[in-house]
Structures are given as C-alpha cells and as structure tokens.
Amino acid sequence: MKFAFIIDPIDRLDPGHDTSVALMEAAQALGHDVWVTQADGLGVEGGRAMGRLQPVTLTPVELGSDRWVAVPNWYTLGESAYLPLETMDAVFMRTDPPVTVPYLYTTYLLDYVDPQKTLVVNSPQGLRTANEKMYALQFTQAIPExxxxxxxxxxxxxxxxxxxxxxxxxxxxxxxxxxxxxxxxxxxxxxxxxxxxxxxxxxxxxxxLPAAKDGDKRVILLNGEPIGAVNRIPTGNEFRGNMAVGGRVAAVEITDRDREICRQLASTLRRDGLIFVGIDIIGDYLTEVNVTSPTGIREIDRLNHVNLGQQVIEWVVSALREKRQ
Ligand SMILES: Nc1ncnc2c1ncn2[C@@H]1O[C@H](COP(=O)(O)OP(=O)(O)O)[C@@H](O)[C@H]1O
Ligand SMILES: [Mg+2]
The missing domain is CATH 3.30.1490.20 (ATP-grasp fold, A domain)
Known part of the structure; x- marks a missing residue:
C-alpha cells in the first residue's frame, strides 16, 4: 500500500524520538511505500486534495544505550510529484501543533480527500473538533476540577x-x-x-494534582484502545513532566483506572475519527487529549520492547481492507 505522511520539514525531525519517523519506518518495514509531504505542499484541484509528494527510503534507527540512534543520512528522498492524495491508501496528518489558522486551513484541504479511497489519520473533522485542552472537558468523570x-x-x-x-x-x-x-x-x-x-x-x-511529581503518563490509544504507555517525570525544579522540558521517561503500567478512562473516551474518539491519540493521565485523572501529532512511541518501544508503529500500520491496513471488501 501507499502511505503519505504530512510532516514538518524532514530534516528537522528527530528520528530517535519522533513518532512520525517510527510510523514511517514501520510502514516501510511492512513492505509499504512511504511518501512525505508538508502542509505547504497541499492544495485542491478539481475538487480533489493534492499534495507535493516525495517517496522516501529510511534507514531504521538502532537501539543505543538510552535512546534510539540513527545514522546521519537516515532518509533518502525521491523525485517529487504533485498528485491527488487519493493516490495514497492512507494519509497521516502529523504536522506539529500549535493549531494555527493555516493549520486549520490544512484540515479543510484534507476534507477533499475521498474517504472511500483514502483513510486520513486523524480525520480532518476530528482535528478541528478536538482542541487538545478543551476536548477533555466533556469527560467529566475523568478530569480533575x-x-x-x-x-x-x-x-x-x-x-x-x-x-x-x-x-x-x-x-x-x-x-x-x-x-x-x-x-x-x-x-x-x-x-x-x-x-x-x-x-x-x-x-x-x-x-x-500533587501526583504530577510522580509523573505525567502518556497513554497511546489506537481506535480508542490503549496500546502502550510511558511515564514522564519532572526533573530538577521543574514541575512540568514534558519530555521537551527535561521530563525523564520511565516504563509504566496501564492501570485499571487508565483503562476505565480510555473506555470513557473510546466511542467519542471513534465518532470523531481520532484513530491515533495520546492522552495524558496524572494520578487518576485525564488532563489532556493529544490528537494533532501525539508522540511517545519511540520511548514506549524502547522501554517495553514492543513495536507500536507496526501495530498502528497493521490496524490501518486491516481497516482499509475491511472497508474495501
Ligand atoms: N492538573 C495538573 N496538576 C499538576 N501538574 C499538571 C497538571 N496539568 C498539567 N500538569 C503538568 O504540566 C505539564 C503539561 O501539561 P499538559 O496539560 O499535558 O499540556 P501540554 O503537554 O500540552 O503542554 C504536564 O506534563 C504536567 O507535568
Ligand atoms: Mg501534555
């Protein structure tokens, strides 16, 4: 199959950390063709979403002592072509937030991908519906005050x-x-x-939530089901656990309470086409629902010896096969 990834400029991605690269590697490893494009390469012509697409070949990362390690030239790009996105079987929208007005315009362009031909992950309507902070508010049993x-x-x-x-x-x-x-x-x-x-x-x-000092747990959900989790523990004087501000990652279990929170979200996520999502849980509470470009796969894969990217790609392939039967 053909998988396109709408990403930030590929030379700015961190192959050892970024979930987008993990997903691309998994697609390639499963024998699919991987293409990349950027939000600024998208358009609409004749009522169809178009993209300046480039095939990419990746050299997969290897496990180092405390992170995945990539070779310096970890990707090779082929010739670019301006093609209808429906020439792809699936399109992953992985542009990093913030959700700006141009980001929202990109979701409107993606509305012109024919859902009968191509699966967009996550759904452009879902991306517009789910503000990453406000979406959690509807799950009143799961969130703190x-x-x-x-x-x-x-x-x-x-x-x-x-x-x-x-x-x-x-x-x-x-x-x-x-x-x-x-x-x-x-x-x-x-x-x-x-x-x-x-x-x-x-x-x-x-x-x-005082439990924040013990960590901010990232749980990855695939079509509403939890498939993996990683803890991010604040370091030094920092109260925030985010990896981007020095949070230390550690292996963590998915608890019964975490599963209960996921159950509360599942049908709403499915309704909104939010297939690949990362939720944040502090103590017993849901604090955030990340839908734009959730991360965490690399860390979970390394700490738990799993391959979540592969699980995601396999799910997408089987969803496409089911739809086309
Ligand atoms: N209710 C809370 N109580 C204590 N700390 C919190 C709370 N909500 C968030 N934090 C801390 O702030 C960090 C960022 O919060 P979050 O809501 O996940 O926003 P984002 O990750 O989008 O910046 C978390 O990693 C956590 O350490
Ligand atoms: Mg967060």
Whole structure:
C-alpha cells in the first residue's frame, strides 16, 4: 500500500524520538511505500486534495544505550510529484501543533480527500473538533476540577478556592506557557493578564494534582484502545513532566483506572475519527487529549520492547481492507 505522511520539514525531525519517523519506518518495514509531504505542499484541484509528494527510503534507527540512534543520512528522498492524495491508501496528518489558522486551513484541504479511497489519520473533522485542552472537558468523570475563563475575577476566585492550580494556554503543547498558580502569589494578577492577553483569550485553570511529581503518563490509544504507555517525570525544579522540558521517561503500567478512562473516551474518539491519540493521565485523572501529532512511541518501544508503529500500520491496513471488501 501507499502511505503519505504530512510532516514538518524532514530534516528537522528527530528520528530517535519522533513518532512520525517510527510510523514511517514501520510502514516501510511492512513492505509499504512511504511518501512525505508538508502542509505547504497541499492544495485542491478539481475538487480533489493534492499534495507535493516525495517517496522516501529510511534507514531504521538502532537501539543505543538510552535512546534510539540513527545514522546521519537516515532518509533518502525521491523525485517529487504533485498528485491527488487519493493516490495514497492512507494519509497521516502529523504536522506539529500549535493549531494555527493555516493549520486549520490544512484540515479543510484534507476534507477533499475521498474517504472511500483514502483513510486520513486523524480525520480532518476530528482535528478541528478536538482542541487538545478543551476536548477533555466533556469527560467529566475523568478530569480533575477544571475551568476555562478569560475573566481575571473568575480565575482568581478559583485559585483562591483551590489554593494551588495549573494554568494552560488552550493552544499550547510540550509544556509551553503552562504555569503553576498559588493563592496569594504576588505575581498572580500579572500571570493571568499575560496568559489571557489582558482578558482577550480564555485559558484553562485546573486544580493542581500533587501526583504530577510522580509523573505525567502518556497513554497511546489506537481506535480508542490503549496500546502502550510511558511515564514522564519532572526533573530538577521543574514541575512540568514534558519530555521537551527535561521530563525523564520511565516504563509504566496501564492501570485499571487508565483503562476505565480510555473506555470513557473510546466511542467519542471513534465518532470523531481520532484513530491515533495520546492522552495524558496524572494520578487518576485525564488532563489532556493529544490528537494533532501525539508522540511517545519511540520511548514506549524502547522501554517495553514492543513495536507500536507496526501495530498502528497493521490496524490501518486491516481497516482499509475491511472497508474495501
Ligand atoms: N492538573 C495538573 N496538576 C499538576 N501538574 C499538571 C497538571 N496539568 C498539567 N500538569 C503538568 O504540566 C505539564 C503539561 O501539561 P499538559 O496539560 O499535558 O499540556 P501540554 O503537554 O500540552 O503542554 C504536564 O506534563 C504536567 O507535568
Ligand atoms: Mg501534555
């Protein structure tokens, strides 16, 4: 089969860490043709989504002492062609957040991929529906106490009530803009003003979960089912566990509570075409649903001796076969 990946410029990917590369490698290893494109190479012509596609051949990473290691020239690109995306069997939308207006435009372009011919992972409609912070709000049994507001008085009153809270910009990722708030902090007003851009943008305020010091668990879901997990533990004076800010990764079990949270999400994720998702769980609570370009596969593969990329590609192949029968 033919698999296209919409990625950030390939020379900026980190083959030892990035899930997109793990998925591409898995597709290649299973005998499929792998193509890459970027959001800026997409368009619509004659009612069909087009992409400037380039075939790519990868030299797979190898296991080093504490991470996957790639050779310096780990990819070779072939000649590019501007083709209808429906010439591909599946298209993985893997552009990194933030979700900007151009990102949203890309999802509108992807609406012009014929679903009878090509599976888009994740669904462009789903990508528009699921703001990575706000999507979790509907799972009221799974999330900790959380509000969304741009109103300083509301935010202050909430922080005063809870004592400790975490502020999250609604479009953030990788720990960016995440603040620890404490009642009585002399910077509180100022932090709210900066984060809401003087009340122009709503932010999320969530009760501080002390369990965060033991880690922020990433659970990978494939069509609503948990297939793997990794813990990210804050290091030094940092309260955030994100790998991008130095979080230490460690093997972790998927607990009964984690499975229960996944069960609460499963049918909604399927309805929204959110096939490949990474949820964040702190203690017993769901804190985030990552749908744009979830990561974690490389770390899970290394720590648990599994191959999640292969599982994902096999699932996509069988979903396509079923649809075409
Ligand atoms: N409610 C919370 N209590 C304590 N720490 C939190 C809470 N929510 C998030 N964090 C910390 O902030 C980090 C980033 O939060 P998250 O909501 O996953 O946003 P993102 O990963 O998109 O930046 C997490 O890794 C975790 O360490
Ligand atoms: Mg997160």
């Amino acid at each position: 959380t509000i969304v507001s741009r109103d300083k008085a509301v935010i202050r009153a909430t922080v005063d009530r809870w004592g400790k809270a975490v502020l999250k910009p609604l479009g953030g990722k990788a720990g960016e803009g995440i603040l620890f708030l404490e009642a009585g902090d002399r910077n509180l007003n100022s932090m709210i003003e900066i984060s809401t851009r003087q009340g122009q943008e709503p932010v999320m305020i969530q009760i501080y």
